[in-house]
Amino acid sequence: MKIYVMRHGQTDWNLAGKAQGRTDIELNDTGIEQAKQTKKQIDNYKIDLIICSPLKRARKTAEIINEAINCQIISDERIIERGFGNVEGKTDDEWKKIFGDNTHAISNYYLNFNEQNIESMRDICERVWDLLDEIKGKYKDKNILLVTHGGTCRAINAYFNGIDEDGYVQSVKINNCEIIEYEYK
Template identity: 45%
Template sequence: MICLVRHGQTDWNYLGKIQGMTDVPLNDVGRRQAEECREYVNSQDWDFIISSPLKRAKETAEIINKDLNLQIIEMEEFKERSFGIAEGLTLEERTIQFPEGDYPGQESKQDLVERVMSGIDTINRSYPGKKVLLVAHGAVIGTLLSTISNGQIGSGRTKLMNACISNIQHVDDQWKIHNYNQIDHLTM
């Protein structure tokens, strides 16, 4: 079982700016959201935490881990998608400057899918039967959900909220989504 946790809010999330690989830390709301995630997952047994190496995901993982005291493993495969020169722009600014949605320097959708699915396959092969908390980013989790559901949910279809929780499991040689974008544990 893998519990996917999107990082808590950052100032750029609040302002509607696209972050990508820009290493933006959590804000106070994001830290509180991470604490609420910790309270939610604390009642379950986990084997370890995997995190993107970007600050907002690492800090979320560290806050969640406060009482669990698990090993945190950083995996490059779960860094956010690079949005090239669009990083730091609001939706309005992006729409004006890049009406087609093609951002110079952006990681291709196919490269993102291959990177993220390679990471999830590595977890499945390396830690069979383990319960994993995976702290990552909106485009990463959206890509996982979209790939697993053959485009029914996830990227382009589901706006994943900060600090949302989604659960997937590898059963009978395929990934299954138990739930996604769960936010009942959040008060903010």
Template identity: 40%
Template sequence: MEIWYVRHGQTDWNVEGRIQGSTDIPLNQTGIEQAYQVKQQLDQESFDLVLASPLLRAYETAKIICLDKAVEIKGDERLKERNFGSYEGTLVKAMPVGDFWDLKQDLCPENGESTRMVFDRIYAFLDDLKKLYPSHKILLVAHGGIAIPLRCYMEGIPETKALRSLIIHNCEAVHYQVDPDQIVKNPFS
């Protein structure tokens, strides 16, 4: 199985340094241009399956990437960004002390998702992909926070445990060859 993962293009809240989470924010003009740039990067790739977060910023990015491709884009709730609950819309620099991506702390914002909940969701999603589409070439378009458990699944947990460093840039594309028979252990199991 082959997976391409793309983070959505820039939004105004990215520029302002606001936590978006599950809040549905559209791409800004720069984000649209970034999506067209990653489209050019992936123009020579053909995909058997395209799955995108149903949040507007990711789904818009997927639609631009696939403009000339004969493939249906399917929204998948499991690819939604982490729900940061009461912190959504606040500035990242105003976050309380503590790392919301620290596996040991497993912090959960009020009315949001814990680190464990996000890892459980994405690890189960990737396990499902391996079972259902073992020989497919798949494009996933989602969010910076989803890149964290995805990269941990694909690359292993980093020694430093500094998981925030695994967030990829807007419209950055990462590529993986996946052995569908490989068993990946969830760090929370």
């Protein structure tokens, strides 16, 4: 049983360096083309099921990929992007104005920034790891493609590599429409 993890295609907010979080941003033309290019290679992965975030950018990416494999797509809230609360839509420079020297601490997802309604790393890992445990029990003989977001990809990587919440942040950098392969042991 293999898990393939794919980040959604590019959006205009990716280009602008804005934190998207739960804001439902659509793919731009480049993002659509990235998904089409990845679709050309997807047969190599032998996918049985796609599980995607309900946000438009992930859903559209999954639909484009599925044109090549024609399998079921299930939407699951547990792999939605991290909620950035009051700072969604803001650039790194705007974050620095809000948090000052504490900007880097935002990346430490185990910290709780309740005053800005930012989802904690512990909460992200809890929901993502719950889904991964469920997949392991429910789809034992299936190869699954998860189409999701950068923050969620890091939580998935932490799960498969035994990294706790503190080591999560730098655990993986995944580009738009890149696929990473994991296997349950």
